[in-house]
Amino acid sequence: MADERTSAEQQRLAARRATTGREELDLQRVSVEPETGVETLVLNMGPQHPSTHGVLRLVIEVDGEVIRRCEPVIGYLHTGIEKTCEHRTYHQVVPLIDRQDYLSPLNEEMGYVLAVERLLGVEPPKRAQYIRVLMAELSRIASHLVWLGTGALEVNVSAVFMYCFETRERILDLFERVSGARMFPRYFCVGGVMRDLPRGFLDEVLKFLEFFRRIHKDLHGIVTRNPIWVARNEGVAVITKEQCFAYGVTGPILRATGVEYDVRRAFPYSSYEEFDFEVPTQTAGDSYARYLVRMAEMEQSARIVEQAVEKLRGADGPVMVDDPRLRKPHPHKGFFVPPGEAYVTVESPRGEKGYYVVSDGSNKPLRVRMRSPSFAHIQILPLLVEGGYIADAIIAIGSVDPVLGDVDR
Amino acid sequence: MGNAEHVERAAQTIKARLPDAVVDDYTMKSGWRTLVVRKERLLDVLKLAKDELEFLAIYDITAADFLEHEPYFHVIYVLHSPTRLAKLVIKVKLEREQPVLPSATAIWPGANWFERELYDLFGIKFEGHPNLKRILMPDEWIGHPLRKDYPLTEEPVEFKGHVPKRLPSEVIPKQYE
Numbered sequence: 001m002a003d004e005r006t007s008a009e010q011q012r013l014a015a016r017r018a019t020t021g022r023e024e025l026d027l028q029r030v031s032v033e034p035e036t037g038v039e040t041l042v043l044n045m046g047p048q049h050p051s052t053h054g055v056l057r058l059v060i061e062v063d064g065e066v067i068r069r070c071e072p073v074i075g076y077l078h079t080g081i082e083k084t085c086e087h088r089t090y091h092q093v094v095p096l097i098d099r100q101d102y103l104s105p106l107n108e109e110m111g112y113v114l115a116v117e118r119l120l121g122v123e124p125p126k127r128a129q130y131i132r133v134l135m136a137e138l139s140r141i142a143s144h145l146v147w148l149g150t151g152a153l154e155v156n157v158s159a160v161f162m163y164c165f166e167t168r169e170r171i172l173d174l175f176e177r178v179s180g181a182r183m184f185p186r187y188f189c190v191g192g193v194m195r196d197l198p199r200g201f202l203d204e205v206l207k208f209l210e211f212f213r214r215i216h217k218d219l220h221g222i223v224t225r226n227p228i229w230v231a232r233n234e235g236v237a238v239i240t241k242e243q244c245f246a247y248g249v250t251g252p253i254l255r256a257t258g259v260e261y262d263v264r265r266a267f268p269y270s271s272y273e274e275f276d277f278e279v280p281t282q283t284a285g286d287s288y289a290r291y292l293v294r295m296a297e298m299e300q301s302a303r304i305v306e307q308a309v310e311k312l313r314g315a316d317g318p319v320m321v322d323d324p325r326l327r328k329p330h331p332h333k334g335f336f337v338p339p340g341e342a343y344v345t346v347e348s349p350r351g352e353k354g355y356y357v358v359s360d361g362s363n364k365p366l367r368v369r370m371r372s373p374s375f376a377h378i379q380i381l382p383l384l385v386e387g388g389y390i391a392d393a394i395i396a397i398g399s400v401d402p403v404l405g406d407v408d409r
Numbered sequence: 410m411g412n413a414e415h416v417e418r419a420a421q422t423i424k425a426r427l428p429d430a431v432v433d434d435y436t437m438k439s440g441w442r443t444l445v446v447r448k449e450r451l452l453d454v455l456k457l458a459k460d461e462l463e464f465l466a467i468y469d470i471t472a473a474d475f476l477e478h479e480p481y482f483h484v485i486y487v488l489h490s491p492t493r494l495a496k497l498v499i500k501v502k503l504e505r506e507q508p509v510l511p512s513a514t515a516i517w518p519g520a521n522w523f524e525r526e527l528y529d530l531f532g533i534k535f536e537g538h539p540n541l542k543r544i545l546m547p548d549e550w551i552g553h554p555l556r557k558d559y560p561l562t563e564e565p566v567e568f569k570g571h572v573p574k575r576l577p578s579e580v581i582p583k584q585y586e
Contacts, residue, residue, distance in 0.1 A: 075545040082530075083554055087561050087578035118439045245466035245491060247519035259491060266494045336586040342439035343487065343498065345468075354487065358473045364583045367473035371487070376468075379522045408545060 038063055047076045051154050051394045054404030056378065058385075058393070065389050070382045074375075077408040085368035089334030090116055090190060093368060098184040100370060101406040104143040104349045106135045106175075109188040111346040112368070114269055115357040116190045118342040122326070127312065128192035128319040129271040134205070134308035135178070135187060136270075136346075137301040141212065142171040143349035144294050144301075151291075151398040152223060155232045160222055167215050170208050177201060190335075191327070192320035202309050209302055216298060224295070233288040237384040237396035240285060247383075248376040251351025252297065253400065256282045256289035263347035274311070275304050287399035294401075297349075334363040350374055350401055374406040412495040416442045419462040419497055423454055430454050443485070443498040451501055452511050455486065459516055464488035464497055467513070470523035472503075472531050476557035480505045482531060486513070503533065505556075512538040530555040 029042045046057040055076035061069040081100055085093045097112045098105040110132055117124065124132075149164030172182040177198055179185035187194055223229050239249070241257040254261060262279040264272040280296030282289035320327050325335040337359040345354040351373030358367040377400045384396040420442055424431050430450035436442055446454050458464040469487040486499040503510065512535035513520040524535045525544040532553035535541055543550060552559050565573045573580075 075543075075547070078545040080554060083561060087563075087583075089581050092581070115439065121438070246517050248466060248468045248517075248523075249519075250468070261491060261494075267496075332581060333584060334581055340438045341473075342437055343441055343485075344439050352468065354469055356469075356471055356473075356485070358483075360478060362583050362585045363581070366475070366477075369469075369471045369473070371469040371471065375522065375526075376519065379519060 040068055045393070047073075051397060053150065053397065053402055054407075056397065056402065056404055056407075058381070060385075060390070060393070062390060065391075067385050067388055067390060067393060070385050070393070072378050072381050074378060074404075074407050077404045079409065081409045082368055082370065085365060087364065089329070089363045090337060090365060091329045091334055093365065094189060095184065095186045097370075098186055099405065100372070100409050101348060101350070101353075101374075101403050102183060103146050103403050104136075104139040105184055106132075106139040106187065107143075107346060107348040107353065108370075109186070110136050110270065111344055111348075111353050111355040111370075112357070113188045113190050114346065115342045115344040115355040116337065118344060119337050119340050119357060119359050120190070120326075121338075122191055122321050122323065124192040124321055125318050126271065127196075127315045127317045130308050130311045130315060131193050131197060131319060132188060132270050133272065133275065134305055134312065135175075135185075137304045137308070138171050138174060138205075140301045140349045141298050141305075142168045144298050145171075147294065147349075147398070147401045148219065148223075148291075151395075151401075152229070154394050154398050155228060157223060157226060157229055160219060163215055163219060163222075167212055170211065174201070174204060174208060177204070189320075189326075191323060192318070196319050197312070202312060205305060205309055209305060212302060216295075216302075220295065223291075229291075230288065232392075232395055233291060233399070234286060235284075236287045236388065236392045237399055238284070238286045239380060239383060243380065243383060247380050249351070249380055250376070251347070251349070251373055252290050252293045253351070253377060255280065256293045257285040258283040263345050263352050267345065269344070269346060275307050277304050287395050290399045336361065336363050337365075345371070348373060350403065350406065351377065370406075370409055372406040372409065374400075374402040374404070378402055378407055412490075412493045415463075415490065415493040415495040416497055419458065419464070419495070420444060422462060423457060426457060427453055437498065441496055441498050443500050445500045445502065448501045448503060448510060451499070452513070452516070454499055455488075455513055455516055458488055458497065458499070462497075463490045463492050464495075466491055467517040467519055467523075468496075470513070470520060470527060472527055472533065472555075474505070474531065474555065474557045476505065482508055482533060484510065484527070484533065508533040509536060510534070511536050512541075514538055529553070532556065 032039045040061050040063045042061050047055040057073040059071045060067050081096050097108050101108050145164040145168040149161040152160035175185045176182050179187040241259050244254045260279050260281050277300045280293050282292050329335050339359055339361040341358045343356045345352050354371030356369035357365055360366045385393040430446045431444050433445035466489040468489045472482045472484040475481050482503040484501045488497045527533045528541050529543040529546050563576050
């Protein structure tokens, strides 16, 4: 049995060599190039490694400290959410959606509920839309803070981690006030949001913003011109905008190459067109440029939150559409969605997140597809790390900011 | 959605240049123009869209299994034009018996992993793909989980002192209005 497996494996490797001219990376292999005498070694990095932000595995071929070749291996966190979604009613899917990109659940929920709303042809009331924007932007700040904290920890700028997580904890407290849960709020629902904001919530948000702006300034002071941070990030993991297009790369990585593309601006949803914000870009395309873009994005998110608070003070009214089917889904049926398909994309902190929902007229979706930005971004890792040092691979992974729950689904 | 003029122009150009390729043309409920093409002409349509109609980026390739209604997979390609800010969806209907499509990796290298995912979860084979192997499931897995005839494996959720008789997916069964 073992022999059969091995020979089948060898045949596959040979076929691969023939089609691509590229040999597949094979663990336990040390090879020596006869002409130059250069010895290369194939190493396994992950899936259990603190710098991989979850369970990402890289098989790398190194020549000394330099990475010759890299092959990402994913699937260690595959839970089959898409399959499960097909066996749940439309309103039962929302908590599942939370659990893929666990760092910014509200941006995820936004995409799904928008897709189902398009299928139903309903539009939530203005107040619900503003609440969604408010929560999604807070979620974006929280997600970027985790990226900065862990990214800084990896290059030993360790003070930043505690600053970031303390600030994020305050955002999670706000989520808890609204929905009762810190990590997986399940706050948005088809047709609006679960319940109105609690009393005094908007004042708390403003108080938080004041605190956040102070911390943001401190973070700039600690990190932006920090010699270690600059030396480790500048010129590392460079990508061009042509490569970004060819590989479907979006979000801060694309914006760091000089492309001003943001779904919130290009294809506005949930009343984003009423908000005044900038789309920060950089042109270098390296890890440091991505850092600057994300830092500026947090600032813009804070601006949007501020405007959302203003708008919410002036927009009283219901937070759900006036439709009894959606307001209280039937306990033994859920609600029915007319046949059709909808593809909706939203700007998640990592990039363009797409939801493709197909309905056949029943109470359960025929297909829920999550187009995750992290999946596309892991694919470009070989471009980012090949030719660089092993130590820079850590920076590259950090600057891509993958969430493995989002990659593997 | 987005630049409707460019999408309209692109759809008309594709229809004019490849008259035998497009079999249907409609707009999704989310406002995205969708062209249903014959699979023999798929690569021609994709090449035309990329080389001449400025759809430089591929953002998604995915599929849905319509087994309960017709023996077809619906495979969609989501194209994006960064210069015109427009989105176009190309759809192919593929027989479930012999699901084979030409690979788009030569047009966009980023199609690689999306096609591997479709191979893994739906069993759709892509001819000319450089490395068609499973990506999310283990290499030795049997079957393709997102096909409708692949059963969902689940067990009742146990609460303290009470095991429900029904499986989670049966608590609210699938039903039509």
